[in-house]
Every structure is written in structure tokens, then in C-alpha cells.
Amino acid sequence: MLRRSATVFLLSSAVLALAPVGAQTAAPAPAAAQSIAFDLPASDLPAALNELGRQAGIQISFPYESATGHRMAPLKGRMAPVDAVRRLIAGTNLAIVEVGSGHILLGVPTSAAAQADADTADEIVVRGFRLATRRAIETKRKSDQIIDSISQDDVSQLPDVNVVEAARRIPGLSVISDRDSSRGHDNYQYVTIRGLDSRYNLVTVDGSQIASADSSYRGAQLALLPASLVGEIQAIKTVTAQYDPHALGGQLNLVTKSAFDTGTMLAAQVLSGWTSQTGRVVPDDHANIRADATGAILFGAEKQFGLVLSGEYQQLHASALASLPGDTAGAGWTYYTAAGAQTGDIPNSTGRAVPVRVQDYAFDEKRERYSINGKLEFRPSERFGASLFGGYYHELSDENCYEALALPSTSYTPGATADTGKLNTGNYQLGLVGQPEKRRTWLINGNAHYDFDDKLKLTLGASDSRAKYNENRWMYKWNTGMVITATSAATSNQAAYGYSYQNINGQPTITMNDPAAAANPANYGPRYWRNIVYDIDNKVRGLRGELSWNFAADDRGLGLQAGVNQTLTNVLSDLNYREWFAKDAASAALIGNLDRYSQPTVLTPVSAPGINFYLIDAAKAQGVLLDHPEWFRQNAGRVADGNNAFYQLRELITAGYGQIRWQSDAVNLQAGLRYDSTAVGVTTHVNGTSALVSRQRDYAYALPSGIATWNVTRAFKLRAGVSETIGRPDYGQYGATTTQSFDSSNVARPLTVSQGNPDLKPRRAWNYDLSGELYLGRGGMISAALFYKDIHDEIFNLTTQGTAVYYVDGHTYNATINQPVNAAKAMVKGAELQIVKDRLDFLPGPLANLGVSLNATWLDGHFNFVTDGKSRRIGALFNQPDHIYNATIFYADGPFTIRAAFNRIGASPVSVDSQYAWRDIWQDSRDQLDLQASYNVKSWLQLMGQVQNATNTSFEAHLGQNRELLQTRYPVGRTVWLGLIIKPNFRK
DSSP: OHHHHHHHHHHHHHHHHHSOGGGGOOOOOHHHHSOEEEEEOSEEHHHHHHHHHHHHTSEEEOOHHHHTTOEEOOEEEEEOHHHHHHHHHTTSSOEEEEEOSSEEEEEOOOSHHHHHHHTTSTTSOOOHHHHHHHHHHHHHHHOSSOEEEEEHHHHTTTTOOSHHHHHTTSTTEEEEEOSOTTSOOOSEEEEEETTBOGGGBEEEETTEEOOOOOSSOOSOOGGGSOGGGEEEEEEEOSOOTTSOSBBSSOEEEEEEOOHHHHOSEEEEEEEEEEETTTTSSSOOOOOEEEEEEEEEEEESTTSOEEEEEEEEEEEEEEEEEEEOTTTTTSTTEEEEOTTSOEESOGGGSOSOOEEOOEEEEEEEEEEEEEEEEEEEEEOSSSSEEEEEEEEEEEEEEEEEEEEEEEEEOSOEEEOSSTTEEEEOSEEEEEEEEEOOEEEEEEEEEEEEEEESSSSEEEEEEEEEEEEEEEEEEEEEEEETTEEEOSSOEEEOOBGGGOEEEEEETTEEEEEESSHHHHTOGGGOEEEEEEEEEEEEEEEEEEEEEEEEESOSTTOOEEEEEEEEEEEEEEEEEEEEEEEEEESSHHHHHHHOOGGGTEEEEEEOOSSOTTSOEEEEOHHHHHHHHHHOGGGEEEOTTHHHHHHHTOEEEEEEEEEEEEEEEEEOSSEEEEEEEEEEEEEEEEEEEBTTSSOEEEEEEEEEEEEEEEEEEEESSSSEEEEEEEEEEEEOOOHHHHHOOBEEEEOTTOSSOOEEEEOOOTTOOOEEEEEEEEEEEEEOSTTEEEEEEEEEEEEEEEEEEEEEEEEEEOTTTOOEEEEEEEEEEEEEEEEEEEEEEEEEESOOTTSOGGGGGEEEEEEEEEEEEEEEEEETTEEEEESSOTTOOSEEEEEEEEEEETTEEEEEEEEEEOOEEEEOOSSOGGGOEEEOOEEEEEEEEEEEEETTEEEEEEEESTTOOOEEEEESTTSOEEEEEEOOOOEEEEEEEEOOOOOO
């Protein structure tokens, strides 16, 4: 048989010599495309190909010399012969040349030109971006859910340095930067799915939940995870019963690489980059670095073992001169009444927006990330398989945040125009926050499956993940007008540091009344030293088991599935807050003014161009406290701040589910029910004291789901789905410590109480989905989707009136009580459109080598915000843009590839003010263009060039009646990357 196959190949070699390999490929004929149940034992590749041909009743011809030496794992299951051949030759240098009515011809491209032509053939291994496109299309086509994805091959072609940046290419997904305005936010941190914030969407790795080191926020810190971790990023948008229902928007699943998919391989890249913002704050000649490597090998007597190892290192430098005139909550802008009093009530004011907190930041950051992943797999047969994945992810962000802040008194004089005016007195502050933070995440995930027979199958899994966060923040502040006594350190407003202002497009520019005084560092006295050490420890452990009968993708007829899951989460939040002031006026003189602590570099504030922005030397500032503690007194009141941030949380989720399915060649109908039970226990301090209190909360839901797929034709699918999902409360909404403040001047309600709510229920949503998919061959697709989410029990902070016991004296007072409650409704609906064609072969000549990937998402949502018994509608969910656009164009010709990727994310609300709608803060829409070009020097060596954020777009947010007032502007700059990609060929 082997001799006959080799002879047939020699007879066909004339065809290979006369025409490019790719030109011989034809669409699979019916005999080669008909689905057949195969059962191939582990064997050498030539024997496996011949046995496959025997079972299929077709002739498979191949070059024996190229096929020998490859050991194949067993192959079992129902599929088309042409698909079975693809699986057998994956990882070799063989390619399908021709598919006829009763035969399949394999060959080997013999020259660079032939290989380039082969890239255009449907059945031959294609270039990275075309292979990536086709893998994503196949994932969508074969899934029972409504799903979109992006593969590692696509990720590696663009300057996406983490999973978040890569995920924004997927339809329906938007991304947002860090929420803390006092930290640099030059990169994306969180993923929003279909308008639902990341806190509502679960992140899993191979189906297992990964821990996230955030004390109050459930959303995973995806920026920590390297893009090289995954073989595929999947956005599961219709969550059926087997998935954890904490998925109001959907679920993001990261699929790790498998050696059985890649074969023996090695891929490594090293890139160096330069950012246009580098050195804008302090002199910096450091280059950015990205390096990663992934290797895979099959081993064992029958290639039954697979091992994948990967590692990555990144060193990223960033700096920026940012402005924050709106303050973190919008309080940097106000209005004045005709009598000269500040107000937020615009109708009763003069109508002039006045900047009363003009703040500039200078950020300088070095971010280091490194990670290592390993996956060991064992597949002795098609009936049994097991895998063990382990990963460690480390991020150290060493950031200095320098601050320049103009803080005036309320004394105000209007200017000649509505955009001008004067704050008559004030003070100016210069500060430094040294805020290094360290994040570490571990994940171990084990999976196994056993097939009792062709229909009855068992799957088991266990995972253990831990995330730790540490921040050691040192804060130093020097201030004009310092008044220091033996008991206090206060500031005074002076005429020299008042300012006149002019608003241009919502950005205030100020001029000090006495610019020379403000520019003199000797006029700034020591105000405070603060040290905040924040530790978070999050552990997540999971167990899962599933038994299915006749439920595989190729099974027909009735299918049944049942499973159980259990997830245990433990969170510890701990904070140590210390603060020091000068002990008295004499000690303040010994400590010294700012002129003793400033660095040689002096900047100019964006908002106050007439004065100097002195950068505090952290070593000198900390040194004076360590060397002379006798000059300082410590603020004992900060102990309560640390106690208030402490809590321990234990959350146990136990679930069982069942699903029933009926599938034919044309129709797939699936329905399921999941019973999900949650028990939560929280321990916190009471009102800043050392006393502890425990809270308990249990809830359970029966959550139905259903999805239907109709294969209208071989190329066109329709899907419809309905499900009920939940969004569990944030940890901090359970764990918030009860705090009290007493104001004796407020006779009616002197006590204000803020607390968590142990009785919180999760948000609930009914989700309705409809999609249609038209497949244009292997490399093309047009899809459209509609969705609607009806959300109940939305959580918001409610202010109510009541009575409470004041812990200091034990008496009961009328109180204002603030706590999170379930009392609101929300809704989001939208549409997604996607067009993909990896090769525009209808165009003439070289233009046929163009490929495109386009997608657009339109979103419309709202939620009801209730405060003081009044409700108002917010026109979008938090972090929900009204539109998302992605457009990628790629071109390949010979050894050259070029790619341009455009991403636009529309405006979205980030905070809502409890009193005044005009103080709602919206993140502006943002465009980003990324470019890539590469040249294959050798078959194993590629030169790569990338430009990240070629449009040089900043992050901006606004507030105001028409969003005309700037809240924050953070410039990002563009980064240019140059490097090498090495992919040795082990298949020869």
C-alpha cells in the first residue's frame, strides 16, 4: 500500500512542477467532504494516512519521505475525510494539494515562490493573520453558543502587550483604563462585554476562574496577563447552563495552547520600543522591552505526552504631564450665586462655570511584567486525556506621581466674559506620591476526560488560583501659607496665591496674583508625610464534574448533560495608614522648606504656565523623617482609617445543572437549568475600632437557558438564545466597614452612617440574543447579532433617613444612612456587525493579496439612579460606550506583510453625582491606530516593526451640561517597536 501511494505521488509530481501548489487546490468533493466515523489507532503518519483512506474508501496520495518519521496520536470521531487528513498532517510540512471525488493529494511546497502561492490556497498552511482569521471563524462556526474570538496568531501581529489590548479587537468588547486618576493610566486595564462593566463578567482560563487582587472589585486584572499566554481569547456571549452565571455581559475565556495542536515548535520574539512621552517628566533614556518565547513538544513512545512552556518579560516606561481640573468626582468645577456663594444648582447661579481645584500631575513610571506558563498533557487514547496547567504572573509598577494644585478660597470676582474670572485668595501645593505596587497571580488548573463509550463521557476539573497585591505608598506635601503649632498643621489662604483664570474649550489656564511668590520654592513649608501600606490576598478554588451522553459536537439525536460546580473564594483586605506632621514651628524650620527637597528638573504646569513645577526628591523627603523622627508628631487618628479598610470575606458557590439537546444536520436545540447557591460571610471592624463584627448572606437561584441553531444552508446559520444570568455584588459592597461621623452643628441629623449591606442580592438579567452568520469559504464570514438585556435588582448607594447609635457615647441620634441597596432597573440593547475576508481574491493582480476584518457594535442602555427618594435616568450603563468600531486591513506579498488596525470606543459614563447631573463624568470617545510591517529574511527569521497609537491619542474625560468641562486629560504618546521573531522549523 505504501509503495502504491508513493508511486501515485511520483506520477502526480509533474502537476506540482508545472503549477504553484496553491493553484491545484479545489473545493472538497462530496466523497471527501462526507462525514465518516473514524477509529485510527496510534501509528506512524504513513500508516495512519493509509488506514484513513481505507476507512473512508478514498485514495490518499503523499510523498513517503516527507511523511515518514512522524508519530500520530489516535484519531477517533465523526468528521469529513479532508478534515481528518488536516488533523493528521498538522505540524508537518505536508499540505493538501488537490481534493477530488475519490482522492486527496498531498504535497510539499518546494520553493519560496511556491510557498508564497501556497499561502493563497484554502488547504495549505497560511500566513499568521490568515490562519488566525480562519481559526476564529471556525471557533464561531462550530460553537453551540454565540461566541467571538481572536487567536494568538492574530495577537502576535499587533503591538498588543496584554490580554486586554488584544480583546478590544473582538466585536462587542470595549476596554477602559485605570479608574484611579491619581495613578497613571496610559494603558487599558479592564474589558467590558456588550456594555456591561468587567465587574459583571467572569474571566476564566480553560474554564477555570482566575483570582484577582482587588479588594472591592470583582473584575479581573487582565492587564497582568500576557497576550502570549493564550492560544485563543473567547468572548462567550450566550451563557448556557454549564457556565458560571456571573456573566451579565458574557464570559471571557482564555484558551491555553496545546502541544497536540501545534506539534513540536518554538517561537520567540524580542522587540525594543521607544515612546514619544518618555523623558517628558524626568530625563530617561531607557528603551521599552518585550520578549517572549513559547515551545512545544510531543513525546513518549506513541506521542501520547505533550508539553508547552512559555515565558514573557516586559519593561515599559511611561511619563506624562496630565491635567485634572475636574477632580476625581467632578468637584473641581462649581458655580456661584449672585450673592457670591458656591452652588451646584445651575438654574440658581450666574451660569458661569468656575474652576476651583486646578490640578496638574506629572507621572513617571517603570512597569515590569514577567510570567511563566506550563501545560503538560497526556493522551494515551482518544478515550482518555488529562492536562495540568500552571502559571505565574508578576507585575511591578514603580510610579512617581508629582502634583501641583491650586486650591482657592470661595472669594470670587467675575471676569469680563463668561469664561474668565478671579479667585481672590488661595494656596498652592506641591506634592509627591511614590506609589509602587506589586501584583502576583498563581494558577493551577487540572482537567481530565474519560469516554466510557462513543456516547457516554465524563469530564472532571480542579483549579487553585491566588492573587496578591501590595502597595507601599509614600506621600509628601509642601504648601504655601503653612501655620504650624504644637497641636495642628493648617494652611492659610493668601492673596498672593489667588488666581485669575481663562477657560478655553473647558480647559482652565490660571495666572497667579503673584507669580514670583508662587515660583519661589522657599515659600512652601512642610505639610505632611503619609505612608499607606495596602495588602490584598484573594484565593479562588474550584471543582467541577460533568457527565454527558450523546452530547458531542458531531452527535446526532437526543443528548443529555449534567454537572456540578463548586467555587470557594477568600478575600483579605488589610491597610496600615500612618501620617506625620512637623511637631511645632521650630521643628518645621528644621525640616525646611521645599527649596531643600526639589530635584534639578523643573517643569511647567499645564494649567499654570507662569510658575515652576518643582519635583520633590523622594529620598531626601523620606530621609528627614527617618533621620530625625524627633522633629515629627504622628497623627493617631489614622489608625481608624486602616481599620475601616480591613475585612475578610468567604464566598462559597455550589451549583448543579442539567441540559437536554436534540441535534440533526440542520437543527440544534438545547435547553438547560442551573441551580446556583451562594453563601457569603464577612468580618469587618466596627466604626474604626478594633472590635469585629461578622455578617452572613445566603441566596440561591434557578437559572434557565436555551439556545437554538438552524443551519439554513451549508453556508448560512441562524442562532437564537435566551438565558437568565446574575451579577454578584462587589466584595467591598459586602465588606464595607460601618463608619460614623458626628456633626453637632446639624441639629436635625447630626449623625452620618456609611456601611455595607449584608442583605444585598445579585443583579439579575434576562438576556435575549439573535444572530445570523454567512460563511464565505474558509477565510470569509459576514455575521450580524442583536441582543437585549433586561436587568433587575441593580445595586446603587442609597441615602436614607433613620436613627442609629453613636458608638462614642452610646446614645441614639437621627441619622443619614448611606449604604448599597437593590432597588434599580437597567437595560442595554445592541447590534453587532462583522465582515471578515482574509483574501480579496476578486480584486485584480497584487490587490488580491489584501484582507480585511471589520466589525461594529452599537449600544443603547440606561439605568435608574435613585438618591434622596428621587430617581433620574442615566443614558448608558457605567463604562458602556454607544459604539465600538474595529477595522483591520492586511496585505501580504512574498516575504512582506503590512497591517493597519483601527479601534474606536465611544463615550461612556464613569461616575454619577448624587446631587447634580452636570457633575456626571464621561470618558470621551477614543480612536487608536496601530501599524505593523514584517519581512521574512529566512523561513525561520522575521523582522518586525510596529507602531502603537500612531494617532497619538490621549485619554480624556469631561463633565458639564454638554460635557464641555474637562475632568482629566492624560497624554499617552505613540510607541515604535522594532524586533525579531524566530520560528525554527522542526518539521523537516
